[in-house]
Amino acid sequence: MKAWLIANQFLMNNKFSELTNWLFQAAKAANIEMELRTNAECLAILGRGGVDAFKQYHETLPEFVLFWDKDVRLATYLESLGIPVYNSSQSIALCDDKSMTHLTLGQYGIPMPKTILAPMTYENIGYTDYDFLKGVGKELHYPLVIKECFGSFGAQVYLAKDEEDLLGKVKQIGTKPMLFQEFIKSSEGRDIRLQVVGDQVVAAMYRYSEVDFRANISNGGKMRAYQPTDRQINLAIECTKILGLTFAGVDLLFGENEEPIVCEVNSNAHFKNIFDCTGVDTAKQIIDYILMEKGNKR
Numbered sequence: 001m002k003a004w005l006i007a008n009q010f011l012m013n014n015k016f017s018e019l020t021n022w023l024f025q026a027a028k029a030a031n032i033e034m035e036l037r038t039n040a041e042c043l044a045i046l047g048r049g050g051v052d053a054f055k056q057y058h059e060t061l062p063e064f065v066l067f068w069d070k071d072v073r074l075a076t077y078l079e080s081l082g083i084p085v086y087n088s089s090q091s092i093a094l095c096d097d098k099s100m101t102h103l104t105l106g107q108y109g110i111p112m113p114k115t116i117l118a119p120m121t122y123e124n125i126g127y128t129d130y131d132f133l134k135g136v137g138k139e140l141h142y143p144l145v146i147k148e149c150f151g152s153f154g155a156q157v158y159l160a161k162d163e164e165d166l167l168g169k170v171k172q173i174g175t176k177p178m179l180f181q182e183f184i185k186s187s188e189g190r191d192i193r194l195q196v197v198g199d200q201v202v203a204a205m206y207r208y209s210e211v212d213f214r215a216n217i218s219n220g221g222k223m224r225a226y227q228p229t230d231r232q233i234n235l236a237i238e239c240t241k242i243l244g245l246t247f248a249g250v251d252l253l254f255g256e257n258e259e260p261i262v263c264e265v266n267s268n269a270h271f272k273n274i275f276d277c278t279g280v281d282t283a284k285q286i287i288d289y290i291l292m293e294k295g296n297k298r
Helices: 014-029 052-059 070-079 089-096 097-108 130-140 161-175 230-243 272-278 282-297
Strands: 002-007 033-038 062-066 116-117 144-148 159-162 178-182 188-196 199-206 222-223 247-252 260-266
Touching: 002 014, 002 070, 014 033, 014 272, 014 282, 052 116, 062 282, 070 089, 070 188, 070 199, 089 230, 097 116, 097 178, 097 230, 097 260, 116 130, 116 144, 130 144, 130 161, 130 178, 144 161, 159 161, 188 230, 188 272, 188 282, 199 230, 199 272, 222 272, 230 260, 247 282
Parallel strands: 002 033, 002 062
Antiparallel strands: 116 178, 144 159, 144 178, 188 199, 188 247, 199 222, 247 260
């Protein structure tokens, strides 16, 4: 069986290369002839003769693609050629844009923080007034959370303690898409990451921080292995099914009565930390599941 592992040409640092190498080795152990290709090496060729040119350039197309990137345009193009892509372009797009994640999950009554989407503006115009922020503060109360719709590792997540702080952070973000959420005080500095593959939670870790309202490891948080409850497991799996994901990292918060609340769903969740924490090899789990799924479809 031949496959491609797609990674981003411009994000090939040690942190990301380690993961792609890990996936590559897992495929090799499963006797899959996997080629590592970047999105810059697989240019989507459209228009007259475009598909034929793409096929001729690559000679042999893969039986499936493990898409370890967020280039949804390329993922969509590969799907248009009839190649199964994991995760799908639509799933990646829904997770990459946090506003779309919440819009989609909200249609199914998934428990999540009260969320307000910032009105769209144009880059060459910006916000000509900030009156809408008064409504945000009144509805969500302070402190409240601000998230850029596109971001990873908690780096684009902020806490506003009052109206002045909110205005300053919104001006700092500028015209980038953003959303506002109620601050779940009962989950301050703690959450859980559940690694889902197929219809199973294969690993889970508890993340906590004593210095930041965010529990992300990249922001100085700590971690330990965690045994999720049935309620947490079922919620994580339900989210991945709604979003059409084959594999994902689902982050859950703790409500006032420890009830699970969905924070985020990550289509390309980094799994080194959860491996260090639990010993579960997510790369192997992903490859094994794809092989099982493809075998069932034959």
